[in-house]
Amino acid sequence: MTGAARAAAPLVQLAGLAHSIAGKPVMAIGDWQQTSGDHALVLGPSGSGKTTLINAITGLITPSSGSVHIDGEPMSALPASARDALRRRTIGLVFQTLRLIPALSVRQNLALAQHIAHGKHDAAAIESLIARVGLAHRIDARPRTLSQGEGQRAAIARALITRPRLVVADEPTSALDDANALAMIDLLFETAAATGATLLVATHDTRIQSRFATVLTLRSPARAAA
Numbered sequence: 579m580t581g582a583a584r585a586a587a588p589l590v591q592l593a594g595l596a597h598s599i600a601g602k603p604v605m606a607i608g609d610w611q612q613t614s615g616d617h618a619l620v621l622g623p624s625g626s627g628k629t630t631l632i633n634a635i636t637g638l639i640t641p642s643s644g645s646v647h648i649d650g651e652p653m654s655a656l657p658a659s660a661r662d663a664l665r666r667r668t669i670g671l672v673f674q675t676l677r678l679i680p681a682l683s684v685r686q687n688l689a690l691a692q693h694i695a696h697g698k699h700d701a702a703a704i705e706s707l708i709a710r711v712g713l714a715h716r717i718d719a720r721p722r723t724l725s726q727g728e729g730q731r732a733a734i735a736r737a738l739i740t741r742p743r744l745v746v747a748d749e750p751t752s753a754l755d756d757a758n759a760l761a762m763i764d765l766l767f768e769t770a771a772a773t774g775a776t777l778l779v780a781t782h783d784t785r786i787q788s789r790f791a792t793v794l795t796l797r798s799p800a801r802a803a804a
């Protein structure tokens with residue numbers, strides 16, 4: 579795809595997207611698209627298929643029907659190794675369980691992410707992003723010594739250090755109290771603005787809904803059919 583065609587393509591484009599496991603429908607979206615810069619919330623109750631949708635968007639599963647395009651590239655149609663490469667190039671992931679590597683410091687976690695995505699090391703970019711999320715004083719700390727809030731800030735920095743076009747966050751706030759949930763979303767918005775990323779946040783946490791102009795509401799396909 580040419581640069582001009584890519585610039586015109588939606589960042590995320592879903593067409594007829596649905597997924598079944600052992601014949602049971604677990605996620606049904608149909609058509610949806612997200613343009614670059616348009617932060618979006620995927621909102622749905624437990625079991626409505628949010629994680630399944632994220633797994634399809636990030637190329638971790640092959641949807642049973644329909645397609646996923648990321649930045650104009652056919653994620654769902656690519657072989658596994660090409661999907662991995664597309665994910666590393668374009669997507670940063672933030673999980674509720676932070677998934678930082680325990681044996682590495684915060685700085686080293688970011689360095690590894692940078693190396694995997696781009697095969698390069700930019701120490702100044704790491705220090706600057708860690709300072710931006712308010713963790714300069716913990717840069718050489720191991721993840722197990724961080725507070726929950728510090729760990730979440732480290733996980734956001736790790737997702738953004740590769741300067742992904744899309745940041746996908748799965749339930750980033752559900753374990754947090756009201757003040758920390760909103761602070762987490764504010765930090766995601768601020769770091770996304772600083773690095774040029776677009777956010778796609780999946781949650782059942784309605785407290786953060788008002789922060790997003792675009793909301794995709796999911797219903798369990800089993801309930802929708804009932």
Ligand SMILES: Nc1ncnc2c1ncn2[C@@H]1O[C@H](COP(=O)(O)OP(=O)(O)OP(=O)(O)O)[C@@H](O)[C@H]1O
Nearest residue numbers: 599604605622623624625626627628629630631782
């Ligand atoms: N590997 C699997 N095998 C069988 N059923 C599955 C599997 N993965 C997901 N499901 C089912 O698919 C449905 C959607 O699951 P999914 O995890 O996508 O929902 P969710 O909206 O993310 O839920 P939660 O908010 O509880 O994490 C659920 O009914 C779940 O039990």
